[in-house]
Amino acid sequence: MSNSTQFRPTDVYYTVCPVASAISIAVGRGELESAFRGTGVTLHNIRHSPDRGVREAHYNQSQANLFREGGNIPPLWARSEGRNLRLIGLTWIEQYAAVLALPSSGIRTPEDLKGKRLGLVRRPNDQIDYARATALRGFLTALKTGGPDRSAVNFVDITIEEPLVANQPAPGVLSPSAFSATRLRKWDGLLVKALYEGAVDAIYVTGPAAELESVLDAHVVFDTRQAPDPCDRINNTTPLAFTVRGELLESDPDIVTAYVAQNIRTARWAKANPVEATRYIARDSGSAEELVPLKYSPDVTKALEPSLEDDLLVYLKDQKDFLLREGFIRNDIDIAAFVAHEPLRDARALVDAEQRPAAA
Structure with a gap:
C-alpha cells in the first residue's frame, strides 16, 4: 500500500500482548505508522490512554475500531459476551x-x-x-x-x-x-x-x-x-489470535485489509531477517535477546505470518470448549461465525502482488 491511498477519516485503535508478533515489530520499526501516514487514518495504541476503561479494552475488546493481537482467551471471552468481534488470523508459535x-x-x-x-x-x-x-x-x-x-x-x-x-x-x-x-x-x-x-x-x-x-x-x-x-x-498463546471489532470491518473493510497487509509484510521481513527480528521480539516480550529461543523456539521468526488454516481453527475450538467447560466463559461460541476470511485473503493478494516483481 502506498501513502497515496485514502480512507475515510477514522480513529483506529490497536493493542498487542507481550508476545512474538509481527504487529509489535511493525510498531517498533515504524512500519505500521508509515503504512497509514497521510491516509486519513489516525492510529492510537490504547496502552497510552489516560482512561483505564480504554486500556481495559485490551481484554474486554470494548473499544470501537480496535485491532488486537495476543492471547486467545480475552477475545474468546469477549465474543462469548456478545461483542461484535471478528477473528482475522491465528499464529501457532511454540512457547515455553x-x-x-x-x-x-x-x-x-x-x-x-x-x-x-x-x-x-x-x-x-x-x-x-x-x-x-x-x-x-x-x-x-x-x-x-x-x-x-x-x-x-x-x-x-x-x-x-x-x-x-x-x-x-x-x-x-x-x-x-x-x-x-x-x-x-x-x-x-x-x-x-x-x-x-x-x-x-x-x-x-x-x-x-x-x-x-x-x-x-x-x-x-x-x-x-x-x-x-x-x-x-494449546493454551492462551498457542494459538495467538488476531482480531478486529466487527463494526470497523463492516464500515471500512479496506482499512482492515491494509492493517492485515502490514502484518504480513512485517512477518515476511522477520522471516528474511531473523537476527534483527529476534531483537524486536526480545524487546517486545520483555526478555534478553538470548532468551528468545528458550521462550519460544529457534524458528520463531518464521512463524509470525497469520493464517486461518483448518487445523488452527480446530485448536481454537478446543480452547473454547475448555474455557466453557471450566466456567471461564459463560456462553458458547460458533467459531465458524467468529471467523472473517476476507481480510486475510485480500491482504495476502495485495502483498503477494507487491512482492512479485521483486521476486522475479
Whole structure:
C-alpha cells in the first residue's frame, strides 16, 4: 500500500500482548505508522490512554475500531459476551510452558503431584482471569500424561490484587505491548515467593517467565512443548489470535485489509531477517535477546505470518470448549461465525502482488 491511498477519516485503535508478533515489530520499526501516514487514518495504541476503561479494552475488546493481537482467551471471552468481534488470523508459535518444582520437593514427574499443592493465579480485580485459565489448563495437561486425577491434587490460589491495566506504562518503556518488563517481573515474583515460602509445591509458567527455571534452579516436572499431540500444547498463546471489532470491518473493510497487509509484510521481513527480528521480539516480550529461543523456539521468526488454516481453527475450538467447560466463559461460541476470511485473503493478494516483481 502506498501513502497515496485514502480512507475515510477514522480513529483506529490497536493493542498487542507481550508476545512474538509481527504487529509489535511493525510498531517498533515504524512500519505500521508509515503504512497509514497521510491516509486519513489516525492510529492510537490504547496502552497510552489516560482512561483505564480504554486500556481495559485490551481484554474486554470494548473499544470501537480496535485491532488486537495476543492471547486467545480475552477475545474468546469477549465474543462469548456478545461483542461484535471478528477473528482475522491465528499464529501457532511454540512457547515455553512448564510445571516447575523446587529440587528439594521430591517432585520429579506428574505422578509425584499426587496430594501436592499446585499454584493457580487468581486476579479478583480483573474481568478476565486469563492467567488462571492458562495455569489450570497447563496443570490438567500434565496430570493427563500420567499424573493423578485432578481430585487428587490441591489447587491453591496465588492472589494478585493489582489490576492488569491499573496504570499507564512508565515513561521511556520501549515495548508497544500492554505490559512492561518491570511489571511482568513483579508478577513473576509472586510465583517465586509462593514457591519458596512453601505456600505451593509447584507452579506453571509460560514464555514470559521462562527464566524462572534457571533462577530457581527448578526441576521441570512437565514440559508442555514436548507433548506429541498439538492439542496438549494449546493454551492462551498457542494459538495467538488476531482480531478486529466487527463494526470497523463492516464500515471500512479496506482499512482492515491494509492493517492485515502490514502484518504480513512485517512477518515476511522477520522471516528474511531473523537476527534483527529476534531483537524486536526480545524487546517486545520483555526478555534478553538470548532468551528468545528458550521462550519460544529457534524458528520463531518464521512463524509470525497469520493464517486461518483448518487445523488452527480446530485448536481454537478446543480452547473454547475448555474455557466453557471450566466456567471461564459463560456462553458458547460458533467459531465458524467468529471467523472473517476476507481480510486475510485480500491482504495476502495485495502483498503477494507487491512482492512479485521483486521476486522475479
